[in-house]
Amino acid sequence: MTAKKGISLALLVAGVAALWLVPSMGVSDSLLNLLILMFIYTMLASSWNILGGYTGQVNLGHAAFFGLGTLVARILYTGGRPLFLALLAACVVPVAFSMLIGIPAFRLRLRGDYFTIGTLALSQILYITIGNVLPKITYLPIADIQNYQLGPRYHIILASALFTIGVAYALVKSRLGLGMVAVRENEDAAESLGINAFAHKLLALAVSAFLGGLTGGAYAYYQTSYYFNYTFSPPWSLEPVTMTFIGGVGTIHGPVIGAVFFVLLKEWLVMKVGEYHLIIFGVLFLLVVLFLPGGLVEAWERIRRVFTHRPAGKIVLSPSAEGSDLSGNSLASERKEVPMI
Amino acid sequence: MPTTVAQSLVSGILVGALYGLAAVGLSLVFGVTKILNVAHGELLMLGGYASFWLFTLLGVDPFGGIPLSMFALVLIGLIMYQLFFSRLIKLPTEDKIRNSLLIGFGLGLILQNIALRLWTADNRGITTAYAGATFTVLGVRLPYVRVASLVIAFVFLLALQLFLRRTYIGKAIRATAQDWEAATLMGINVHGIYRLSFVLGAALAGAAGTLVAVGYSVEPVMGMHWTLKSLIVLVMGGIGSIAGTLVGGLILGVTESAAAIWISNYRHVIGLAIFILVLLIRPQGLFGAKEG
Numbered sequence: 001m002t003a004k005k006g007i008s009l010a011l012l013v014a015g016v017a018a019l020w021l022v023p024s025m026g027v028s029d030s031l032l033n034l035l036i037l038m039f040i041y042t043m044l045a046s047s048w049n050i051l052g053g054y055t056g057q058v059n060l061g062h063a064a065f066f067g068l069g070t071l072v073a074r075i076l077y078t079g080g081r082p083l084f085l086a087l088l089a090a091c092v093v094p095v096a097f098s099m100l101i102g103i104p105a106f107r108l109r110l111r112g113d114y115f116t117i118g119t120l121a122l123s124q125i126l127y128i129t130i131g132n133v134l135p136k137i138t139y140l141p142i143a144d145i146q147n148y149q150l151g152p153r154y155h156i157i158l159a160s161a162l163f164t165i166g167v168a169y170a171l172v173k174s175r176l177g178l179g180m181v182a183v184r185e186n187e188d189a190a191e192s193l194g195i196n197a198f199a200h201k202l203l204a205l206a207v208s209a210f211l212g213g214l215t216g217g218a219y220a221y222y223q224t225s226y227y228f229n230y231t232f233s234p235p236w237s238l239e240p241v242t243m244t245f246i247g248g249v250g251t252i253h254g255p256v257i258g259a260v261f262f263v264l265l266k267e268w269l270v271m272k273v274g275e276y277h278l279i280i281f282g283v284l285f286l287l288v289v290l291f292l293p294g295g296l297v298e299a300w301e302r303i304r305r306v307f308t309h310r311p312a313g314k315i316v317l318s319p320s321a322e323g324s325d326l327s328g329n330s331l332a333s334e335r336k337e338v339p340m341i
Numbered sequence: 342m343p344t345t346v347a348q349s350l351v352s353g354i355l356v357g358a359l360y361g362l363a364a365v366g367l368s369l370v371f372g373v374t375k376i377l378n379v380a381h382g383e384l385l386m387l388g389g390y391a392s393f394w395l396f397t398l399l400g401v402d403p404f405g406g407i408p409l410s411m412f413a414l415v416l417i418g419l420i421m422y423q424l425f426f427s428r429l430i431k432l433p434t435e436d437k438i439r440n441s442l443l444i445g446f447g448l449g450l451i452l453q454n455i456a457l458r459l460w461t462a463d464n465r466g467i468t469t470a471y472a473g474a475t476f477t478v479l480g481v482r483l484p485y486v487r488v489a490s491l492v493i494a495f496v497f498l499l500a501l502q503l504f505l506r507r508t509y510i511g512k513a514i515r516a517t518a519q520d521w522e523a524a525t526l527m528g529i530n531v532h533g534i535y536r537l538s539f540v541l542g543a544a545l546a547g548a549a550g551t552l553v554a555v556g557y558s559v560e561p562v563m564g565m566h567w568t569l570k571s572l573i574v575l576v577m578g579g580i581g582s583i584a585g586t587l588v589g590g591l592i593l594g595v596t597e598s599a600a601a602i603w604i605s606n607y608r609h610v611i612g613l614a615i616f617i618l619v620l621l622i623r624p625q626g627l628f629g630a631k632e633g
Contacts, residue, residue, distance in 0.1 A: 058439055060379075060446060104621040113377055113438045117572050118620050120379075121613045124569060128613075132606040234565060238450060241443070276458065282451035289443050290428055
């Protein structure tokens, strides 16, 4: 381990310890709530990023996994089951559900956009169906509401967020993660090197659904009351995509930065401009997709490069325009450019 | 009971023609430019509001005002294309589709929220003097407005078909859709054709939006709903076939209406479920040929 790595590891540990101790510092509830929101959104974005960022399969229906997580956890928890069991089930059920679309779509080697609009449709099916079957508001058990404590919830959600980032990190650094990136960059080339694209895509989907479900479970444990179908609504699909792209798609810290940025900016914008914040986020998202495909992470790299005069630092991988620049070995026929006439 | 069934079949056909008209714009744009614009439903919403305000503020008859709302959408489509989608046009197909999905997603969010701020979340319909009038055939009630919409949708689809088959520009569009390189070699301005196709798709969304506003109602959040309907029809009908799109729209409308007799809350789920099945079992569309 180099000295530089040691320092960043120490900083990381200190940061996590500081976050862990925040509730015992006598801070206000509103600050705790803000931090909890950041953790939940970090989990939402990180879980989306494993499939959308690293494996290049854009999922526009992440709300399905998140919503199923909330639903399962909520029903089990309010039914008197222990919290751990509720959270575990919240992770497993979305994985089973994800296979419904994943196995057929990936096995048939359908084009990526078929998977994308399939996820959009599936999340809508769930949104409508849950709205019909359970058109009620769900409350935490009375005993929970009477002595609702933010502290323990804070710790469980922080632990879940750390777990999510840890899983994402371990996966991405492993051989499987490298295989996922290879599939994203060029599926044919990856398969010619012996990578099973189907298995890698399916694994990424399963992990993404697992962690998306965990996010839902954490949310269900945190929120006192909401409509059952609220957690299936389109914004829960939209926001992870927005946050990940703004932060930096296909990186570990990108979704974290995106989520913190998103929560803070939203908080500030809601005070300043009210509901107009959604328009501002939409514009920001478009600008990032078009002009800064690596998000804030890439912007930071560029700024740092200017100041340190270091030529070409770490390459930011992204599944969009920039990604294709890296796949030098892709099929020539796919890279034809439209000549200007 | 037979009357109930006949009545819902007929309303299925009436709404199905609108599904077809909504989808044909999306299909045209995707077939030619490989841009999958998931903000298509929002364009339709804008078309609906254009005719709603033309009627409410200026008293323009919605049917007579169709060219006006189409013109408004031509402008909006042109701006959208020049600002956003034209930047993707040179990417390889896979990247182009993926990025166009993201951009359409963002644009949809923006347009929906702008509409919410400007025009509130209220559900609005155009109530002309003849709005409630109906006639009855064999016990089935037919609203004049919706039957007129059906006829107009047919006329538009036929006109589009003739335009693509018979005119020089139409042939250039089809040539570009088939093979843009060969089209370039034949002296076709491919970039011009891309822009034209996108704008034409937007104009068709404008016409469809007007018919929806006059026969049903408009609201800012309707975009996602109509995008999904258009995608369902697109997948059923196969890309690039106008007749297939129309038949797909009619099948979707009739299936939904039939389902609504027994399980009315799930009429939209039925369409989506069919969609997923078709996507997985027959991705080239029910009537489409296998992609080469």
